[in-house]
Amino acid sequence: xxxxxxxxxxxxxxxxxxxxxxxxxxxxxxxxxxxxxxxxxxxxxxxxxxxxxxxxxxxxxxxxxxxxxxxxxxxxxxxxxxxxxxxxxxxxxxxxxxxxxxxxxxxxxxxxxxxxxxxxxxxxxxxxxxxxxxxxxxxxxxxxxxxxxxxxxxxxxxxxxxxxxxxxxxxxxxxxxxxxxxxxxxxxxxxxxxxxxxxxxxxxxxxxxxxxxxxxxxxxxxxxxxxxxxxxxxxxxxxxxxxxxxxxxxxxxxxxxxxxxxxxx
Ligand code: KIV
Ligand code: NA
Numbered sequence: 001x002x003x004x005x006x007x008x009x010x011x012x013x014x015x016x017x018x019x020x021x022x023x024x025x026x027x028x029x030x031x032x033x034x035x036x037x038x039x040x041x042x043x044x045x046x047x048x049x050x051x052x053x054x055x056x057x058x059x060x061x062x063x064x065x066x067x068x069x070x071x072x073x074x075x076x077x078x079x080x081x082x083x084x085x086x087x088x089x090x091x092x093x094x095x096x097x098x099x100x101x102x103x104x105x106x107x108x109x110x111x112x113x114x115x116x117x118x119x120x121x122x123x124x125x126x127x128x129x130x131x132x133x134x135x136x137x138x139x140x141x142x143x144x145x146x147x148x149x150x151x152x153x154x155x156x157x158x159x160x161x162x163x164x165x166x167x168x169x170x171x172x173x174x175x176x177x178x179x180x181x182x183x184x185x186x187x188x189x190x191x192x193x194x195x196x197x198x199x200x201x202x203x204x205x206x207x208x209x210x211x212x213x214x215x216x217x218x219x220x221x222x223x224x225x226x227x228x229x230x231x232x233x234x235x236x237x238x239x240x241x242x243x244x245x246x247x248x249x250x251x252x253x254x255x256x257x258x259x260x261x262x263x264x265x
Contacts, residue, residue, distance in 0.1 A: 001078040004039050006112060006134045006178035009080065012039075012211070013200040019179075019212025021202055022220070025051050025068040029217060030075035038079055040202075042214060043069045043110065045084040045144070050218045057143045062089045062100055069108035081110040082136050087144040090115055090124050097124035101133050114181065116142035118168025122175065129176045137172040139165050140206065141184035152229075154205075156185045166193055173197040181214060182206040184231070205231030 012019055021040035024030035025047040033041055047068050048060035062085075069083045083104050090097035101113045112134035115121055128135050140155045149155075156162045165185065172180055179200040182190050187207020194201040200211040215232065218224045222237040252258035 003078055004080040006080065009039070009179055009200050010198070013198070019200055019202060021212055021214035022217045023047075023050075023214075024072050024075075024217055027071045027075045030072040033217065034076045034079045039212070040214075041072060041076065041079045041081050042114065043072050043081065043083040043108075044216065045086045046216050048086075050216065050224065056146055058087045058146075060086045062086055062103060065089075066104060066107045069104060069110045073109040080112065082112045082114050083108065083110045084114050090121065094123040094127040097121070098127040098131055101128045102131065105133055112136055112178070114138055116144050118164070118171060122171065125172070125175050125177065135175075135177045136202075137169070137177045137180040138183065139168050139172075139180060140182045143183075152184070154184050154186065156189055162186075162189050165189065166196060169193045169197055169201075173199050179212075182210065184229075205229065 009019055019040060020038050021042055022033050022038050023042045023044040023046060024033050025043060030041060043065065045057040045060050045065065047065070048054045048057045051068070052060065052064075054060070065083060065086050069081070073081060085097070085100055085104070089100035097115070104110055104113055113128065114136040115125060115128075116138045118137070118139055125135050125137075141152060143152070146152065156165045166189075169180055177199060179202055180193075180197070181202045181204065182193060184205035187209060190201065190203055190206035191209035194210045202212040202214050203210040204214045219227055219232050220235055222234040222239055223242070225239040249258070
């Protein structure tokens with residue numbers, strides 16, 4: 001395999017090849033995602049919801065993110081691995097942000113970090129980039145700020161917020177970020193942002209006119225079934241398939257159908 005790098009992603013934007021990105025939090029899933037050809041694997045802080053069952057992304061810790069990230073790193077041959085800096089590990093001051101990013105890089109072996117926000121975390125992003133750590137930005141719906149907004153509805157519908165987002169995207173490019181995730185914003189605005197910067201824009205609920213797409217793996221394979229935003233396309237219904245398989249197993253154990261002779265020593 002030829003490894004995906006931050007450089008190859010920027011080249012993909014230049015040549016018009018769309019970038020595919022999915023989350024993974026563990027070795028077994030990451031192995032499937034990588035070998036199926038996904039370009040970027042995000043060890044997202046959505047692990048807080050998907051893996052740990054929390055209502056928001058806020059509770060997950062840096063240590064827990066490092067555990068998930070190192071499990072993913074052991075599985076990958078090709079994809080670029082990006083890890084979310086969790087809530088509380090970078091907002092206090094730029095030095096703390098750099099320390100957190102260094103811990104992720106050293107202790108997990110991942111290739112890049114992702115931080116939520118624009119202007120307000122400019123100094124932290126600068127410091128991390130100065131240390132040679134690639135940074136992916138994240139604008140629009142930023143789930144770590146859920147209590148500031150109160151809802152997970154579409155962001156930047158108002159002119160003022162849209163302008164601020166465009167400015168933030170240009171600032172992230174200028175600082176040296178290699179890509180930006182845009183979450184849940186109008187397709188028209190996402191298109192404008194993608195046209196205005198030369199680094200790849202990866203959308204989730206940001207329409208088709210961006211440079212790549214990202215989804216949460218467990219949502220796109222239908223393992224979760226209570227989360228149904230418009231932007232989510234389900235490729236499997238694993239919640240149902242797994243439930244049926246497991247019920248069948250329970251039944252087979254109860255009726256002593258399992259194990260049979262050929263399954264015994
Ligand atoms: O944590 C996550 O899964 C994310 C993606 C939704 C972009 O940040
Ligand atoms: Na995230």
